Amino acid sequence: MLRKTILVRSLTLAFGAAAVLPAMAQQAAPAEPVQKVVVTGSLISRADKETASPVQTLSADDLAKTGMTSVAEVLSNLSANGQGTLGTGFAGAFANGASGVSLRGLTVGLTLVLIDGHRMAPYPLSDDGQRQFVDVSSIPFDAVERIEVLKDGASALYGSDAVAGVVNIILKKSFKGFALKTDAGKSQHGGGNNYKVALTGGVGDLESDGYNAFLSAEYRHADAIKVSDRSEYEWANGDWRSRGGINTTRGVPSPANNFLTAASSPFFYNPAGPRLPGGSAADNPANYQFLDTNCNFAKYRAGGCAVDDIWSNIQPESHNLNVLGSFTKKLGNDWTLNLKGSVFKRQSVNNRGWPGTFSASSFLGNTSLVPGQNPQIVNVYGSTLFPAGRQGNNLGAPARLYGYIPGLNASATNDNSSTSTRFAAEVTGAALGWDVTAAIGHAKVKTESEYTGYVNRVALYQALNRATNPFNPLGGNSPEDMAAIQPSFGNTSESKLTFFDFVAQRELMQLQGGPLAMGWGISWKKKEQNAPSPSLLAEGIVGNGAAYVFGKETNTAAFAELNAMPIKDLELVAAARYDHYDTYGNSFTPSAKFKWKAHPMATLRGTFARGFRAPNSAEVGSASSFFSFHAINDPILCADGNPTTRGNVPTACQMTPAFVQVTTKDLEPEKSKSYTLGLVLEPVKNVSATLDYYSIEVKNQINTAAGLPGFVPSYVRNAIFPVEIANGDGTTTSGLPPVGTIAYATSGYVNTGATKTSGVELNLSTKQKFGEYGTGKAELTFNHMISYEIDSNGTKYELAGTHGPSAISGNTGNPKNRAQLVLGWEKGPATITTTFNWVGKFSALDPSIDVNDCANAVDVSSRTYFFGKDTPAAYCTIRSFTSTDLNMTYKVTPNLTLKASILNLFDRQPPIDVATYGNANAMTSYNASLHQAGAIGRFFSIGANYTF
Structure with a gap:
């Protein structure tokens, strides 16, 4: 019998008595043949999947048991995903419609996303116009075999942007038979209805027939969730008067808009009119002329002419159509060829603002951003005051026109369609005693955007001031006028990647403790980005110029890894990589790792790695x-x-x-050092625990000068x-x-400057059989950030548990603690899985932009909730948030499985976050990156899976 240690007692508290039930009473299962696999973060195959680096693996079964239907949703709940993460809930983002992962809170630009171990073309619209990333929202859910998340620097093997870690999405390699999967879901509070259909068919058995070919297709549709669907909740309501602030609802006059704002009915206002004693011209009803009977001065000042928000999204409408084809053929002599081709298409309608309003006093033009030209202010119109008698102005003096432009089709909207095309060929085999893998591929992401709702203000005021048949502020205008005032336009952006990888590995000799193995390889990749600004935006005709990027880079690299077991139970790993970039020069990145099984129940592991991120086209192109x-x-x-x-x-x-x-042409690459030190414990059978400390320091960071x-x-x-x-x-x-x-x-x-983050991550898991009562499983992943420090121009700021650094890596919040607990129960054909996703509390402050006082917390977001007043102390902290997801499956027959899910089971609402700028146009006050599940609310779904 094993003596109960302190650790075992702790596990008992964490998982209940299941953690320490006598597994010895169970009959030993027949030994299975040892299979070797290559784990993300290594070149060398191994039987032991627990490596020196912390790796989290999510199988296809794990993904299905979350109850979710997209890869982006699952990855957003990783405990290691932090500051700078990009979700689809933020429609105002530069890279709107896409989703990216930010391991260790070091932005999406420092997390490498691979598909089948190879690089994928990045999304052509960079995050914040700077950081390149792979859009994980386009990857088909049902084509995934597993996801491996390496939580360690890996530039020595993968090169640039593997500083914070690697997410390797491994697609199915073979399939025989036919499978049909369907899902349908509905939100309890309206909007967001979705459905998904996935079909997979394959023929051939690789072992008996020598080949396998399959085709998988998936279609997913999700309706939009509008802010108006959630208007009964505080976080979606712009009226802050009961909370110590002002009414920020559109169309409501307040001190923040000098009591003059576009309302539900247009009106003229005489700014030079008589003032009331102790007041201003805006307080005198004699200075107003409302153009219809739906509103008057008293109603307007009382907030009765507010404008309902029927445009802003909490979740955009989206469509996904994904097709994956695979052909695998045994070539003889242990050589195998795998060909893969895929087309992943995502379409989403992203609202980026409200319908256009008339310019109040003057229109001073837009700023154009035409490639090859300096920024210019163009299309200046000047004063937009209407003389007495013009357009029905009966105030007897020049007046301003306030109101929404009638006849606009919608608010400023980007109908975004992204198509990811990828072809890859991989051959594996043995030659001259080496196991060899060679791959070649090409990927392209094309994003097509159609823009509506933008206003050509010069055309508008020319039409308003025509001598004959002028534009009518009440509507009923000609199609020709509307086409000139609200032109529809679009553009196409592309990102391309062509790659070649070659890797060889073998055991060189036997040492006292085990084999000495070596892996080495070469790689070549060419990346191109062609993302122009839409013409009417670039020229400043309908707004300020949008982001554009043009550039390309070629990278050639050689790399090697040595794995040795000099004595029993001690594994030592060393790796190094040499990169050449045609954009800046060369980088050399080494790494070293160890794993020591000090006791049958305890293993010590650790890593050291250097890393780098090459300047990209948005920075030097x-x-x-x-x-x-x-x-x-x-x-x-x-x-x-x-x-x-x-x-x-x-x-x-x-x-x-x-x-x-x-851009700045002579930028140097960002450079990093990272360390991990961990303990792997297996106190009893079917109980395991890992505890890993991590520290990552990134120097020479590429930041906008304005943020310093x-x-x-x-x-x-x-x-x-x-x-x-x-x-x-x-x-x-x-x-x-x-x-x-x-x-x-x-x-x-x-x-300039540096970011240094450190923390600990705990993983506890157990699986216990209870005879006729079934089998129970539990897994806890907990990440605690010890420190998140940035050094900016010699000044250091501690930002762990704050909203910073909002000016550098996105205003998404930086909580110290995140956790996920998964509890599962299987009995016969039934499986029940409950997942708890927890985000700890954090501060609304950001010391890196000198917001250190709760009274100024809203300065982080530049919101006007408490205009002229201090932010109440109650809003200085964004409270913790837990969403609970319940998923149930039942195997009706060997071929038919039914499922049902309830996401956010307890309908937890998101906490108020006055410092976030997510969904700024909608004036919601929740954090779309961390608390999106709360905004969606309780969500029901059912599904079926039929195979034969």
């Missing part, structure tokens, strides 16, 4: 983009930050300036036109400011 992050005060027009100070321009206080990101402390921008200003200027008594007067308002500033990329 021909590229540009717009971005903004936190609010500032115009140094001239609002120097003291007080919107009521005499002479200040209120709209220049706490404004969010636009920056035009430009001490950066002094040089602002480009608009022409001088009339604006509201403070009188010093709370009122304003229309006048000419001393300088024009800020249009934009430019910012290049720089190599």
Whole structure:
């Protein structure tokens, strides 16, 4: 009998008595033949799947038991997925519609995603216009055999961008027979209905027939979930008055909009009209003329002319059509050929704003971003005041027109269609005593976007001011006018990757403890990115220029790995890689690992690795983009930050300036060092535990200069036109400011600073048989971040458990703790799996942008919830969030299996997050990257799987 140790007692508490039931009473199962596999993060095949590096494996069965229907949903719940993760819930993202993984919180650009161990072309629209990543939302769920997540730096074997780890999505290699899978789901609170159909058919047995061929097709559709579907909840409601703030609902006048805003009915306003005693012109009903009877001054000021949000999405409508074909043939003499071809197509409709409004006092133009030209302010119209008598202005003085432009088809919308095409050929065999794998392939991701809802404001005001038959603010305008004012346009972006890999491995000799094995290889890849800005945006006709990227790079590399067992139970691994990039030069990255089985129940392991990320086309090619992050005060027009100070321009206080990101040609690669030290424990049969410490430091990081402390921008200003200027008594007067308002500033990329993150990850698992009562399983994965420190221009900031670094890696939140607990029960044909996904609490502050006080927490997001007031202390912390998913399957016959799932079983709502900018256009206050399950709410689905 084994003596109960402290560890065993701990496991007993974690998993119940099942963890320590006498497994010795069970009869030993017949020994199975030992099979060797190549685990992600190694070149050498092995029988022991527990490597020196921490690797998490999700089988196809594990994926199915989550109750989810997409790879992106499953990966978003990884405990190692953190700050900078990209989900499909954030429709305003540069890479809208796509989804990426950010292991260890080091952004999607430092996590390498492979398919079948080989590289995939990145999504052509980079995250934040900078970081390249593979869109995991396009990968078919039912074609996946398993997913291996390597939580360790792996540049020594895979090269650039494997700094934080590797996600290797391994597709099915063979299939015989026919399978039909169907799923349908519905949200309890409306919207989001989905259904999926997957068909797979294959012929041939590789062992008996010498070949296998199969074809798999999958179609998935999901309806949109609108903000209006969740308007009864606080996090989806813009009225903050009961919470110490203001009413931010569209169409409601408030101090944040100087009590002048486009409402449900258009109206004229005389800015030079008489002021009421102690008030402003905006308080005097005599200065208003409403153009229809649906609204009047009293109703407007009371918030009765608000505009319902029927456009903004919590989840976009999407369609996925995926086809995968595979042919495997034994060639003789232990050589095998595998050919794979796939087309994965995802279409989503991403709302990026609201229907257009009339420009209040002036239209100062747009900023164009035409490749090969400096940014320019174009299409300036000037004052948009309407003289007395024009357009029915009966106020007797020049007046502004407030309202939504009638007849627009929709809000600003991007109908995004992404097609990922991939062909790969792989041959494996043996030659001259070496096991050999050679692969060649080509992948292309083409994204086609159709834009609607954008407004050509010059055409609009030309039509409004025509002498005859002018544009009518109440609607009923000609199709010709609407086509000119709201043109439809589009563009196509492409990303291509061509690769060749060759790897050989063999055992060189027997040492005292086991074999000395070697693996080596060479690789070549060429990457191209061709992502133009849509023409009307590039030229500044319908808005500020959109991001564009043009560039290519070629990488040639040689690499090797040596695995030795010098004494019994000790495994030593060394690896190194030499890369040559035609864009900057050479990189050398070594790594070393060990695994020591110190006791039959305890194994010690550790790794050291160097890594790098090469500058990409968005950073050193021909590229540009717009971005903004936190609010500032115009140094001239609002120097003291007080919107009521005499002479200040209120709209220049706490404004969010636009920056035009430009490339820098002489950037160096980012470089990293990472360490892990872990313990693998197996105290009793069918109980295992791993505890791994990790530390990753990335130096020479490529960041926008504007995000660094001490950066002094040089602002480009608009022409001088009339604006509201403070009188010093709370009122304003229309006048000419001393300088024009800020249009934009430019910012290049720089190599500066560092990020260092460390933490521990715990994995506990057990599987116990209870005779006639079935078999129970439990697995807990827990990640605790000890530190997340950035060094920016010599200033260090500790950001673990905060919202930072919001200006560098996306404003997605940086919680210290994440965990996932999976409990399963199998008895006969029935299986029940319950998954608990937990995200710990974190702060709304971001010290890296000098937001250290709860009173200023909303400055991180530049929201106006508490305009003119301190943020209440209750909103300084984003509370923890747990979603519970229940999945049940029942095998009716050997061929037919039924399933039912309830996601977010307890209908937990997402916590309020006033610091996030996710879904900013919708004015929701939840974190779409971490708490999307709460926004969707309780979700029911049923499905069936039939095979023969």
